[in-house]
Amino acid sequence: MIYTNNTDKLDVLLSKVVKNTPSEERNQLIKNYRPFIAKQVSLALGRYLNSETEDAFIIGMEAFNESIDKYNPERGSFLNFASKVIQSRTLDYIRKEQRYLKHEIPEAPSSSTFEKAWPSELDSEPELFEIQAEIQKFKRELFHYGISLEALIQNAPKHKKVRIKMIQLSQEISGEIELMHKIKEKRHLPMLEITLKFKVSKKILKSHREFIIACIIVFHENLKAIKSYLKSGGEA
């Protein structure tokens, strides 16, 4: 909760922003408060934001920008005010969109109004089935190694640096054909070989065993959708 913890900083930033004139400070403020805006929009939508609700998020950012100009410090905290503005603007947008959609495609009575307003991933994302198939395969493989998702979450590295290192290590391991053969056969990591070959400590292998195996599965089975999430983390 970065934005609520340091209200002093917010006040400082707000005071720097000149009303009704675009500036570097204003952009910075909006950028810093993106999570806040996303949260307010998602609350108004009643669902998590995704790539399909990009429009609504832009409306939210515009509303935030608007609230900076209209804010009167005597009427309470800025964030309360901004939250109200963002949510009301988002709702306005939904209503408008609904009317627009109804007008545009009158012959679609089967799908609910909600789906019209927020076209589901099924319509717009043809790869959803692929992703779902990938996830199923991923879970099945994990099960074969005796790893539950719960355990994976518990033992996944918390630190970004460690995580990146582990993802890289997994990718390297998945490239070794002989080693992979061994792993697939025995359903566990050959600790000694890996420590010798990749110069990592046994301790780290042990403590992140589940995460490493999960990553190896993703790379080895070439689960593209999931891999993209790991890779973006690895590259960052």
Next chain:
Amino acid sequence: MINGLVIELQSAYALVLTDEGHFIKVKRFGPMIEGQSIFLTEEDLVMDIQTEDGNLDNRTSMRRHFSPLLWGGVLAAFFLIVLSLSWVTISANSIYAAVIVDINPSIQLDLNKNNKVVKLIALNSDALALDLLSLKGKPIDEALEMLIEDVGSKGFFNKTQNDYILITTVAMKDQPVDELKANLLKKFENSDVLQRTNMAISNITPAQLNLAKENKIPAGLVGITASQKPTSVSNFFEAEDNVKTFETSGIIVKGNSVDAVTSASVKPVDNSNSQSNSSPVLSTNKDMSEETSTKDLQERLSKLKSLSNPSKTILSFISKAETYLNTGNGDLSALTKESKMLWDSVKEVTSDGTSNDDSADDSDDDSSESNSNDESTAHLRADLAERLKKLKSITNPSESISNFIIKAEAYFTRNVGDLKGLTEEAKALWEKTKETRDTDSKISDVEDEDEDEDKDKGEDKQDDRKKDEKDKDQDDDDNN
């Protein structure tokens, strides 16, 4: 902002792989499906990923899940457990029946449903001297045995005297106490301590129990005496008439104290006559054989008297014997012989085990003299006893057999049920079991016979058995 891929949906949270390569839990919010990518803020996380010290912080989610409804449920479950536990203990300790023991010390033993002693009440000051606390929690038969032993050791009750122990059962909840009684009777047969004493058993209602307590009379005698108020058990049973009156409503179980006493050559006891009639000095001076036969006669007489349904012959013999014992008129040896014969005719029923081969022969002789009706019932009883023994010896009895055994035992101990029907049932059951174990029957039968010879069971029984076997063989042949 975090971009995440929904990997799994659970009721309270979703598992998400973030674009930083992290697996996290996020709160459920709105429509979500697997494979969907969502934008998350840190507020949505169930577990804080960004704490650089690696602390897990999912307390908010825990608080959310422990709703007041859940607390209410937990509370309700707790109360339910407490209530059911207390109910169990209450029902287990509620008094189901009571047994009052009157010797001189009078003790009330309250029993629960499992016939275990839950409470002991000393009904007079003598009872306070006894170690009552150790009896708590014991099954009633065990407690009774310990109690009587204790009473004997404290000197209240002289085992050599022909005193009576009055045992009164009280049903506290209008339930039948037959099982309890049968239980006690069985114990009397098996226990050495209890065998040495005479027991008088009766059953009264709780109202009668209160009446007895108010008037300070022994509980078992409350419904019996109208003419005079009995003060103690020994006074009451001193008079022979009173014993008879008691027998009309209760059960008298004579112990074999006389046997024990005679073998130890202590003062012989005459229970039908006044004590002065036979002094120890006199009896030792007398001819030993005559004395033994007198005692024998007395013993048999008391046994015959204890029979619950004596036949006419037995009753006439009892009166004859009593006149002899009181006045000395009559032929001692003839009476002894007659008593022997009579006793042998019913001994199978009481399963006393004191008889020998000679007496068995005698019984054969006398059967022609005695009443034909008596003979047939006695024979039937003997037959039934024999069959019962056989059926009992079966290693894995079927349900019907064990049921029958219970029935037959009830007949012998309490004399209830149809003798003929039981005998026929026994026959049918035995033949059935015989058929099933056809192949090994021969071997086992031979063994049975050997055992019987060892036990000296008497020729007539063996004849019966052989006859049975012949019948069965014939049946088998027929079947084949």
